[in-house]
Amino acid sequence: MLEVREVTRLFGQKAAVNRISFEVTGPAFVGIIGRSGAGKSTFLRMMNRLTDASAGEILVEGRNILALKGAASRAWQSQCAMIFQQFNLVPRMDVASNVLHGILNRRSTMQTLFSLWSRADILKALEILDRLGIAEQAPKRAEALSGGQQQRVAIARALMQDPKIILADEPIASLDPMNAQIVMDTLKKINVEDGRMVIANLHTLDTARRYCDRVIGMRDGEVVFDGTADELTTSVAREIYGADDSFNEAATSTSIPADAKADDPAWSQPAYAAAMVS
Ligand SMILES: Nc1ncnc2c1ncn2[C@@H]1O[C@H](COP(=O)(O)OP(=O)(O)OP(=O)(O)O)[C@@H](O)[C@H]1O
Ligand SMILES: [Mg+2]
Numbered sequence: 311m312l313e314v315r316e317v318t319r320l321f322g323q324k325a326a327v328n329r330i331s332f333e334v335t336g337p338a339f340v341g342i343i344g345r346s347g348a349g350k351s352t353f354l355r356m357m358n359r360l361t362d363a364s365a366g367e368i369l370v371e372g373r374n375i376l377a378l379k380g381a382a383s384r385a386w387q388s389q390c391a392m393i394f395q396q397f398n399l400v401p402r403m404d405v406a407s408n409v410l411h412g413i414l415n416r417r418s419t420m421q422t423l424f425s426l427w428s429r430a431d432i433l434k435a436l437e438i439l440d441r442l443g444i445a446e447q448a449p450k451r452a453e454a455l456s457g458g459q460q461q462r463v464a465i466a467r468a469l470m471q472d473p474k475i476i477l478a479d480e481p482i483a484s485l486d487p488m489n490a491q492i493v494m495d496t497l498k499k500i501n502v503e504d505g506r507m508v509i510a511n512l513h514t515l516d517t518a519r520r521y522c523d524r525v526i527g528m529r530d531g532e533v534v535f536d537g538t539a540d541e542l543t544t545s546v547a548r549e550i551y552g553a554d555d556s557f558n559e560a561a562t563s564t565s566i567p568a569d570a571k572a573d574d575p576a577w578s579q580p581a582y583a584a585a586m587v588s
Contacts, residue, residue, distance in 0.1 A: 311335055312475075312507065317366030317376075319352050326352040328531035329366070334524065337505040339498060341512045341522035341539075345551050348528040350511040354477045357509070358392050359383050370474070388415055390475040391468030395483045397460045401453035405444070405463050408452050409435040412470030431470075438466045442496055458489025465496055476500065478510040482517065494521050515547050515559060 312334040319327040327349040334340055342350045355361040356376070357368060367374045375386050391412070399408045410427050427435075439445045442462045447455055452463060461481060468476055478497060482490035498521055501508045512518045518525050519539040527535030527542075527550035535542070535550050544559055 311369075311371055313367075313369040315367045315369065317353070317356060317368060318364045319349070319356060319361065320364040325364075325531045327356070327363075330528070330531070330533045332526055332533060332536050334507065337501060337507045338523040339501045339521055340507070340509045340524045340526065341518040342509065342526045342528060343512055343515065343518050343547075343550060344528035344534075349531040350528055351479050353528070354392070354479050354509065354511060357475075358390055358477055359387055360392075384415060388471045389473050390477055391471045391473040393461070393464050393468055393476065393478040393481050395480040397452075397457075397464045397484075399452040399460055399463055399467075402451055404449055405439065405452055405455065406432070406435050406448040408463055409439060409466045409470055412467040435466070435470060438469045439463075442466055456489065457485050458492050461485065461489070461493045462496055465493070465500070469500065473506060475507045475509065478508065480511050480513055483513055490517070497521070515542065518542060 314330060314332050316329045316331055317327060318325055318329050330349075330353065342353065344350055352361065356363045359375070359378070363376050366376070368376050370386075378386050400411070403411075410431060413431065436445060436448060439448055442465060444455075444459055444462050444466070447459060447463070452460060455463065465476075476497065481497065482493050485493060494517060497508050497510065500506055510522075512522075519542055522539050525535065525537060525539055525542050526533055527546070529550055529552055535546055537546075547559065
């Protein structure tokens with residue numbers, strides 16, 4: 311259960327996020343949409359305590375995570391892993407080590423200094439990579455992988471933390487449509503199979519409609535839409551994006567051509583198809 315209550319973030323006089331409130335019950339897949347500067351990233355950064363809120367509360371199972379300090383705040387950060395548009399991997403490091411870095415904060419300085427990982431941790435990292443269809447990439451340098459594979463490594467690193475919530479800030483904005491779909495399918499799979507809440511800032515309407523149980527529309531720091539994917543009609547979208555009658559949905563689309571084929575083996579795995587929503 312997530313309750314966002316009147317959360318505000320000011321930068322000087324300007325409210326990047328202005329008294330937003332919403333509630334999410336159960337492990338939903340939540341999409342946040344809105345034009346550039348609407349406050350989407352600022353909200354995720356407050357959830358993850360990367361930035362402080364100016365006012366309001368975010369209750370997770372009744373506990374105000376905005377009030378946590380020190381070790382408690384760091385513990386919360388490991389329970390809500392963050393995924394970024396640019397993957398944020400260590401490019402020259404191998405994939406398995408990148409995934410193991412998901413649990414760096416649980417380790418002593420000596421363990422970290424000498425890259426000492428327990429056998430159980432290494433097995434766990436490999437299992438997660440296998441689950442995401444990229445086990446064979448484990449020994450390669452992260453920079454040698456495609457963008458879609460790198461984003462799955464970032465998701466694997468997040469899963470290593472065993473988070474309750476996954477926050478994804480435009481996770482597919484740097485990917486071509488095929489890889490975008492693989493990454494979204496992966497997030498959906500984790501949401502459905504593990505019951506982890508996913509909150510993703512998305513820049514395309516079709517992705518929000520296809521994957522999200524719930525869509526929050528933000529404009530100028532405020533929530534201007536809160537509903538299901540079905541309720542996200544063209545006229546609602548026009549309102550969220552503040553566009554006039556010339557608003558064209560195609561401009562916010564990542565649709566994949568019907569005849570497209572992936573050369574990625576994960577694409578054809580039945581588990582991915584099963585986890586997809588239409
Ligand atoms: N550190 C900062 N200092 C000052 N202003 C900021 C800071 N971070 C964000 N802002 C401002 O807050 C507003 C919301 O920014 P935010 O990055 O949350 O938007 P966004 O919805 O994620 O946009 P985008 O789609 O471009 O990523 C913007 O006007 C931005 O300029
Ligand atoms: Mg942003």
